[in-house]
Amino acid sequence: MVINVTVLDPAAEASGEKGTARARGRRFRVTGSTWWQPALVFVALVGLGYGIAGVFALQGRGFLWPYPHEVLYAAVAEPAAVVQIYPALLNSALVALTGLACAVVLGIGAATVMVQARWIERSFFPYAVILQCLPILAVAPLIGTIFGYNFAGKVVVTLLISLFPMIANTLFGLQAADRAQRELFQLQGASRLTTLVKLQFPAAMPSIFVGLRNAAGLSVIGAIVGDQLLGQGSPGLGTAITVFASRTQGPEAFASILIASLFGIAVFLVFGLLGRLAVGKWFDLG
């Protein structure tokens, strides 16, 4: 599994050079005048979905690729599907948020320790990078053996997937305060703790929230993948997708995937909004 992690550069903003960070933020923003372009693509994609479903239906294999309206029906109205999908969503959400909470605490903690000395960072950061390269598929059985195949094991899978962006972004953010700002504190004889609390952490907040947004998105993936790999305990969306697919219940399987995707998007948006509320006044998160 390859996971891309973006790291924001708050240094430019912190030192008053707003230009670069602003421009970067703007490049990815969907502005009011272009909303209809992605909407057009959406309509085209739905049309494509109907086209493919039509071809499958002609071949008598319609169960493999349902019509979009069947998926929508399964997702919101079909009692047999709804009764499985939404409790599964709740279970997965619980795993995702627990894993995310662990990743936030451990990630910020690890980065805070690493920023204390150059040698600590040099010694431990490579392992954080290795963590990101860990083939989760390969270690899942081991995690199951150690932590169990239910809730705890799934949380650990989620944690492993979402930890790296928290460490990397927090570490980057804690180093964002420029030399003059640090010297300002040094001149007043501020302690390491005071500097951390009053300078480094506030300066790191934009980065931490970017990390949080990425980690939150990954935690949803972690919860679903963990559910599929470990598969015991309260069934989540991963189990729902696997079960529906194995029973060739096309609309139900697609509906589960749709709900999982919407959940991922919602989490990403909510944590993005949280970041904007927290630091948007002084930092443009884009």
Added chain:
Amino acid sequence: MTLTASPPTSAGVGAATLLDFSDVAMRFDTGTVALEGVDLTVRRGEFVTVVGPSGCGKSTLLRIASGLETATAGTASVSTKRIGYVFQDATLLPWRTVQRNVELLAELHGESSDERRRKAAAAIELVGLTGFEKNLPKQLSGGMRMRTSLARSLTLDPELFLFDEPFGALDEITRERLNDELLRLFTEQQFAGLFITHSVSEAVYLSTKVVVMSGRPGRIVKAFDVPFPMPRDPDIRYSAEFADLVGEVSHALREGHR
């Protein structure tokens, strides 16, 4: 208060001497010699400006005076703990309002919030930022950010005020206005000033004494007493005497650079 400046070689430490450098040298681990044989005194009521080519160790002089660096040779004594330090850029914390930025130093010294607020209000008034207390740094112009930075240092009620090219990034008009404000603060607050710049006219306009440094390794090549009385008339900038002195200092600067 005395406006008569002593020559830079004077070793006498009077009661009002706040900064006394004697044969100060600075050699970095990389082998670069930034300063060599620097003798400099700054007394209360003196505003000493150091001009010199880029990279001549002017800033190092301030860093030693403030305690950020330690001289590798000679003695550098500063006889006060109330040192104001104004950085090249405003160095404000972007998440704090003007008010909270100005309160920062008192906060770091563990003063009560009442005390902090009182000091900040006074300093904000001194620099003419009343009404902007709730603004964030990004809502301010470059000149106003620098005023905030000045106000922050003023809360320390500094006896020795160190300035590291604070107005270098500002436009000419803002710079001249801030020069006037700084002169007003200097006459009101009675601190000793050590100011780094590479603008000769700024140096002459602000100072009671202008010290010219050579290129690396930085040493003091000449010192000029500035005869114009305080408080200074802004129009003095356009007088013949002013132009003559600027010419002399510029000449010394070119000589030293050779």
